[in-house]
Amino acid sequence: MGILLSSKKPTFDDTSNTVFLVQIPRGRKVPSVSPFPLKLETYLRMAKIPHESVISNALSPKGKTPWIHHRGRDIADSQFCIEYLNKEFGVNIDEHLTTEQQAISRAILKMVEENFYWVLVCYRWVYSDPQNAGFAQKLPSWLLYLISKRVKGYANGQGMGRHTPDEVFHIGKLDLQALSDYLGDKKFFFGDKPCVTDCSVFGMLAQLVLNQTEAPLYALIQSEFPNLERFCLTMRDTYWPDWNDVLKPVAAAT
């Protein structure tokens, strides 16, 4: 089973300046079925940082994925990775934002990653069949069951898991409404130039708009918040012109 790749830590070339992005295998319809690798990879492309994807199930020192390896250092957590890379490469894709916009940008980022993320998690792992998450290959049921159980526990502790599916859908709708209302007619959330928050929103919404299109939340986007779909397609076309090529090896393998 190809998906059950070794979790052994990959080896890296520490002499090069390349950033190695360690992430789970590509999805069937999206470069990653997880929002955070997609956020991080989109940021790397946007900031034009030399990078290489390393497909592996190896977890970071914090027990999560994705993570990066750069010049001998492992950095976990997508946001800490971005802060590190901004410093190392002297980049700041948020520099065109005013102080107030930076504040709003952070608030939106956190709403998406700490609230809406859990709406998606509950949908994918608790309310529907995790096999529909868009993995490259059919995963063994026992593995999905174990992951589901763990995720359910996490969601319960975080809080979202204590609500009913209807309540979670309602929370999701309010988040999407906020995103849609703030985006409006703009190309990106803060105008004509994207920022880190755009990467994060894209990574998250792509899971609905371009991956799990059977989800009721996607139907909601189509009927009530079409600018969010337009935004996803803009991000994809601008920063992932090779989207189909990235997915091709996956399509060939399945």
Next chain:
Amino acid sequence: MRLTFGDTRLLALAAGAIAVGVVLFLNASRKQRKRKKLPYKDESDTVYVVQIPRGKKVPSPSPFPIKLETYLRIAKIPYENVFARKFSSKGKIPWIRHRGKDVPDSQFAIEYLNEQFNVDLEAHLTKEERAMSRAFLKMVEENLYWALACYRFIHDDVRKADYPSVIPTWALLLFGRRIKKYAWGQGMGRHSVEEIFHITKLDFEAISDYLGDKKFLFGDKPCVADCAVFGMLVQVVFNQTYSPHNALIKNEFPNLERFCWTMRNAFWPDWDQILAA
């Protein structure tokens, strides 16, 4: 079987411990019976807010009851507090009961009350401002909350955090262990102390930068996000004043302290009386 002197001593100790336990239990039961009973079905419009008892430095050591109570005061909704360690159907606290209906979760409670009492603290906001209001609400309740919870329950001594004396230390420590487990699953618990402080600082900075010189987050009238921010920051500004977070606010984000005073003076003029009671 012949009892040794050691056995007898042990038995006496065990008997003593059981006796003490029984006395404490009976005493607690008596206190529980004397405590205000929650009306099961009440046709009045009064909203009953079930929350843990008051602190000595803050009306609640938890941010959510303060958020909820502040909202009720701003919206001028008639309410009555029921101080109890009674958890909601979702296993949490605070929660409300209105006309016999229980609504857990502060945000669902507010949405319910908005509908019941035809209130909208966000009516004066533009569509864009409503969007930002939600974003700040979620940043504070789903991110900053965990950063501060990790500090209070994991990095620091929870007994300093102004919990009422009716909640025994062992209960606080047990709750702390649960928070640690939850924080691990949520994600915040996987970061180091310094990283969590860094995250806290960035959240404070965002609120401070957005607030600027304004009286409330969106101008001269407060909204639900202001209640949530207040409930959270009160824990730093008035409760855990010894914390590095308090020093951070004083040194770098003084408008956050100013905001807390504004909210407190405007909507909690009885703050001191409440704490003295």
